[in-house]
Amino acid sequence: GEDVEQSLFLSVREGDSSVINCTYTDSSSTYLYWYKQEPGAGLQLLTYIFSNMDMKQDQRLTVLLNKKDKHLSLRIADTQTGDSAIYFCAESGDNYGQNFVFGPGTRLSVLP
Amino acid sequence: DVKVTQSSRYLVKRTGEKVFLECVQDMDHENMFWYRQDPGLGLRLIYFSYDVKMKEKGDIPEGYSVSREKKERFSLILESASTNQTSMYLCASSLHDGSYEQYFGPGTRLTVT
Numbered sequence: 609g610e611d612v613e614q615s616l617f618l619s620v621r622e623g624d625s626s627v628i629n630c631t632y633t634d635s636s637s638t639y640l641y642w643y644k645q646e647p648g649a650g651l652q653l654l655t656y657i658f659s660n661m662d663m664k665q666d667q668r669l670t671v672l673l674n675k676k677d678k679h680l681s682l683r684i685a686d687t688q689t690g691d692s693a694i695y696f697c698a699e700s701g702d703n704y705g706q707n708f709v710f711g712p713g714t715r716l717s718v719l720p
Numbered sequence: 721d722v723k724v725t726q727s728s729r730y731l732v733k734r735t736g737e738k739v740f741l742e743c744v745q746d747m748d749h750e751n752m753f754w755y756r757q758d759p760g761l762g763l764r765l766i767y768f769s770y771d772v773k774m775k776e777k778g779d780i781p782e783g784y785s786v787s788r789e790k791k792e793r794f795s796l797i798l799e800s801a802s803t804n805q806t807s808m809y810l811c812a813s814s815l816h817d818g819s820y821e822q823y824f825g826p827g828t829r830l831t832v833t
Contacts, residue, residue, distance in 0.1 A: 616760075639820060641821060648829075649827065650724075650825050650826045651763075651810065651812075651824040652824070653821050698822075700820045704750075704751070704770065704816045704820075705751050705814045705815060705816060705820030708753075708765075708822060710762055711762065712760075712761070712762035713762055713763075
């Protein structure tokens with residue numbers, strides 16, 4: 609079946625850029641998503657990208673998609689301590705939203 | 721704003737008890753989902769529903785059942801709770817069309833003793 613992979617941990621210094629990477633196997637993915645989960649909370653949608661796009665920017669967030677390599681990344685500029693959280697990559701095919709696969713999540717730690 | 725609410729943030733139950741977890745969304749979404757989240761295992765899909773009274777098994781349905789009598793409400797039932805069902809339970813909803821993004825509730829941390 610479809611699979612989404614991420615590295616499990618990332619540490620960065622406050623003020624640096626963070627880059628969280630994700631690979632997926634489903635070549636029919638229509639949308640790819642980044643979610644953020646703060647401690648003890650549910651998942652919050654950060655952004656998503658349609659599969660025919662290469663890049664999407666939203667304030668401090670930049671999403672890059674390499675469809676040929678099935679690689680998605682999330683760059684957070686000027687990382688702050690409030691960005692410490694688990695970040696989930698997810699992908700969805702075109703089946704009315706029922707084929708939704710999450711990665712294992714990357715725990716981002718921001719060091720002062 | 722889409723709002724997904726879950727009936728409890730924290731719940732402690734005894735082994736063998738029947739447990740109901742309720743989820744309500746207010747955006748007329750067709751799809752609703754129940755996940756459990758455990759350290760190191762990410763999110764695992766238990767059940768989803770794409771319409772009233774419709775349900776589909778996810779990856780780990782054993783020991784769980786669901787009910788969707790109204791479009792806005794999706795209930796997860798643990799018929800006889802066991803200690804290995806201690807977990808964080810997350811409910812989500814999404815539309816049938818568009819960009820399919822899922823909106824999540826705050827989660828219910830269930831402890832079975």
